[in-house]
Amino acid sequence: MADQIVVKEDKELAVQPEEKKKTISLDEMVPSQIVAELNKYVIGQEKAKRTIAVALRNRTRRKRLPDKIREEVYPKNIIMIGPTGVGKTEIARRIARLSNAPFIKVEATKYTEVGYVGRDVESMVRDLMGSAVSMVRRELAAENAKAVESRVEERILDLLIPNVNSTANTDVQFDNARISAREQIRAQLRAGLLDNTEVEIPSQLMRPKVGIELMGGTMDDIQNAMNSLGSIFQNAAQGGPRNRKRKVSVKRARELFTEEESERSVDQEKANEIAKERTEQMGIIFIDEIDKIAGKNSSSSSPDVSREGVQRDILPIVEGTKVTTKWGVIDTSHILFIAAGAFHVSKPSDLIPELQGRFPLRVELDALSADDFFRILKEPENAITLQYKELLKTEGVDVVFTDEAIHRVSEIAYEVNSTTENIGARRLYTIMETLLDDLSFNASEMGGQTVEITREYVDERLSDVVKNQDLSRYIL
Numbered sequence: 308m309a310d311q312i313v314v315k316e317d318k319e320l321a322v323q324p325e326e327k328k329k330t331i332s333l334d335e336m337v338p339s340q341i342v343a344e345l346n347k348y349v350i351g352q353e354k355a356k357r358t359i360a361v362a363l364r365n366r367t368r369r370k371r372l373p374d375k376i377r378e379e380v381y382p383k384n385i386i387m388i389g390p391t392g393v394g395k396t397e398i399a400r401r402i403a404r405l406s407n408a409p410f411i412k413v414e415a416t417k418y419t420e421v422g423y424v425g426r427d428v429e430s431m432v433r434d435l436m437g438s439a440v441s442m443v444r445r446e447l448a449a450e451n452a453k454a455v456e457s458r459v460e461e462r463i464l465d466l467l468i469p470n471v472n473s474t475a476n477t478d479v480q481f482d483n484a485r486i487s488a489r490e491q492i493r494a495q496l497r498a499g500l501l502d503n504t505e506v507e508i509p510s511q512l513m514r515p516k517v518g519i520e521l522m523g524g525t526m527d528d529i530q531n532a533m534n535s536l537g538s539i540f541q542n543a544a545q546g547g548p549r550n551r552k553r554k555v556s557v558k559r560a561r562e563l564f565t566e567e568e569s570e571r572s573v574d575q576e577k578a579n580e581i582a583k584e585r586t587e588q589m590g591i592i593f594i595d596e597i598d599k600i601a602g603k604n605s606s607s608s609s610p611d612v613s614r615e616g617v618q619r620d621i622l623p624i625v626e627g628t629k630v631t632t633k634w635g636v637i638d639t640s641h642i643l644f645i646a647a648g649a650f651h652v653s654k655p656s657d658l659i660p661e662l663q664g665r666f667p668l669r670v671e672l673d674a675l676s677a678d679d680f681f682r683i684l685k686e687p688e689n690a691i692t693l694q695y696k697e698l699l700k701t702e703g704v705d706v707v708f709t710d711e712a713i714h715r716v717s718e719i720a721y722e723v724n725s726t727t728e729n730i731g732a733r734r735l736y737t738i739m740e741t742l743l744d745d746l747s748f749n750a751s752e753m754g755g756q757t758v759e760i761t762r763e764y765v766d767e768r769l770s771d772v773v774k775n776q777d778l779s780r781y782i783l
């Protein structure tokens with residue numbers, strides 16, 4: 308089965324068994340489809356969506372090129388620039404969801420923290436590869452799902468039916484009786500009747516597996532390694548993990564066995580190979596808050612690692628270097644980097660020139676208007692008003708937002724943003740929370756009622772707060 312996967316073929320790489328029915332994978336999407344997909348969640352910001360859609364499509368195009376030219380085509384990295392709360396990070400989050408390309412998001416500021424040293428910047432590549440490996444393993448395991456399922460079933464049956472010493476009873480009749488008993492129990496098992504029955508499993512199955520990896524490890528890894536060493540000693544003291552058993556429900560045993568069997572069913576070498584190819588050719592790293600590492604170094608007394616230092620550390624990765632991971636060496640030349648930052652204080656030109664050159668595409672995201680707020684409240688598939696509606700529905704309360712009310716909320720948000728601080732769409736969250744404060748508190752006792760949120764309702768609850776600037780500074 309797994310042999311059918313051919314690393315370089317477009318179609319095969321796109322196989323995503325569960326997702327396939329629902330959506331087409333990112334590889335196959337044309338720019339307009341990518342934009343349409345982003346439109347479901349992000350309002351406005353057309354330029355940014357377009358640029359990103361083209362960049363993503365270009366990777367698919369590149370994969371179709373003959374080997375020789377392909378090596379010469381480098382991704383055009385992007386910087387998204389825009390005020391706070393206008394959707395930069397949100398766009399990244401959405402790409403991650405629709406993408407079958409390995410994707411990770413890091414905060415540039417993380418690398419300026421005390422305790423991080425230069426080579427830790429490489430951890431972004433390791434994380435990317437790590438996510439690709441688990442993605443590929445999941446896909447390969449899904450192909451073997453049937454076989455895994457039946458192996459798990461047999462193992463549980465073995466536990467449920469204690470093994471009778473077979474040499475003692477060799478007559479055919481006994482064997483037949485045993486087989487039919489097994490089939491009966493199998494039927495009960497499939498019907499879910501035995502889910503709560505307890506069985507004994509080896510306790511080593513219960514522990515998360517912690518590999519000891521010191522090469523290129525961070526402090527966290529080392530800590531983990533220490534812990535797992537600790538537990539090895541502990542186990543030895545208690546007579547070794549193999550001899551110990553634990554009681555769990557059939558349901559839990561099924562989960563644990565499924566995990567184990569899935570892992571066993573996957574050819575790890577092959578998974579790593581596909582993951583490496585995908586990481587190198589299709590990987591996307593999103594570097595958020597890049598503006599925070601731009602600009603001149605603040606006073607030398609600052610405990611932070613110099614920002615310019617971090618830029619210099621990032622540079623080789625963006626330019627293309629080889630990073631050692633526990634799954635092999637990853638070449639970063641063709642990974643797509645998307646950076647984002649508000650650039651309030653610093654400007655993109657404050658980045659070191661070499662790094663600027665590596666991010667040739669700049670897109671600006673627009674500040675959001677009251678109309679945008681209206682749409683953000685209403686349109687996205689996860690719109691805030693829908694979220695409140697669903698939450699309160701669980702209490703049996705039906706909340707209806709009239710358009711006038713939503714308009715009023717948007718106006719207020721815009722107003723507060725311009726009079727106090729502009730925090731973009733994040734303002735909507737605080738305003739909605741204040742608006743629905745009473746309702747949220749009382750909803751549990753209001754089952755069966757319908758509450759209409761009208762313009763008057765909004766004014767009643769919010770206008771005093773809005774008029775009083777000091778108050779709104781604290782509340783909204």
Ligand SMILES: Nc1ncnc2c1ncn2[C@@H]1O[C@H](COP(=O)(O)OP(=O)(O)OP(=O)(O)O)[C@@H](O)[C@H]1O
Nearest residue numbers: 348349350391392393394395396397649683732733
């Ligand atoms: N254009 C938009 N469409 C829909 N929702 C938006 C939009 N802009 C912002 N939001 C919502 O506002 C919140 C904050 O947005 P986001 O995290 O993208 O801000 P940002 O641009 O990354 O700001 P910062 O520079 O502070 O990181 C998110 O929860 C997001 O859902």
Ligand SMILES: [Mg+2]
Nearest residue numbers: 395396397595
């Ligand atoms: Mg952000």
